[in-house]
Amino acid sequence: MCARCVPQAVSGPSRSGGGPAPSVYRLPGPALRRRAVRHPEGRPYEPYDCDFAGLDRRARAVAARLGRLLPPGSRVLLAYQPGADLAGAFYGCLYAGMAAVPLVGGGPDGAGTVAEAVERCRPAAVLTGADAWTALAVDRSRTQVVEADGSRVGGDPVDRLAQEWRPVGVLRTAPGYERYVADGLGGGRMEPALRHGDLADAVGELAVAAGRGTTEDSLGWIASVHGLEDAVWRMLLLAPGGVGSA
Known part of the structure; x- marks a missing residue:
């Protein structure tokens, strides 16, 4: 995500003010669902034409499609x-x-x-935008490739798929994010997986720091300590309060 995706004024609970510690922050998925219900027209990322309800609808559509194809716990590459x-x-x-x-x-x-x-990472599926689906250099006889954007996922309308989605039980200990580093060393490398709970804890800390006026560079440093690459922490730190806010 670009630099403008960082919320300019983020309000988050403070440890010194009696707010919850990062370990009790909501998991990122349920946090977005809550924001979509409470603030459907709010904008999670300022540069993009997408509100909380729209982002939640896209996510539900993707989840519904993936649920048809793969079991929970599967690894999915996002290109x-x-x-x-x-x-x-x-x-x-x-x-x-x-x-x-x-x-x-x-x-x-x-x-x-x-x-x-x-x-290197042997994903069960690859998700990519419809404009890149044809040209994507993937052996489709070995790996499923699904196009997913704001209109369709796997050829089905987003609105219809979103209505079909049903929640699955996601544990804090379940893997939620894995980082691939294309460093040229033998074709890149995979870093250890972060669990859903790890993501919640990291972004909870980021939300508190952002609420105190921490600079963008410092937020990036905090995220890197937790193992989050730039695009990921910017996606998770939903304006105006991150995953830890209501």
Whole structure:
């Protein structure tokens, strides 16, 4: 996500003010659902034409489609440019109880990086935008490729799929995010998975820091300590209060 995705004024609970510790912050998926119900027209990311209700609808559609194809716990590679489509796919994986592996922008070598990432992380499926589906360098006889954007997921309308979605029980200990690093060392590497609870704890801390006026660079440093890449913490830190706010 671009730099403008960082909320300019984030209100979050403070430990010194008696607010909850990061360990009790809501998991990211349920947090977005709550925000979509309470503030449907609020904007999670300022640069993109998407409100909380729209992001939740995209995520439910992705989760419904993934639920038809894969069991919970499956690894899903996300090949997108920064934007609302990436955020919808990421939250869709969380809603479905699957582990998202974002590959934002295709890496330094474009299609070649996608092929290397698929070979290295062996995802059960790849999600990508409809405009990139045909050209994506993936052996479809081995790996399912599903196009997912704001209009359709796997060829089905987002609105219809979103209505079909049913929640799955997602534990704090279930893997939610895995980072692929395209560093050129033998085709890249996978870093240890972060659990849903890890994501909630990390973004809870980020929300508190942002509420205290912490600079964007410092927020990025906090996120990196927790193992979150730039695009991921920006998606999770929903304006104006992150996953920990109501």
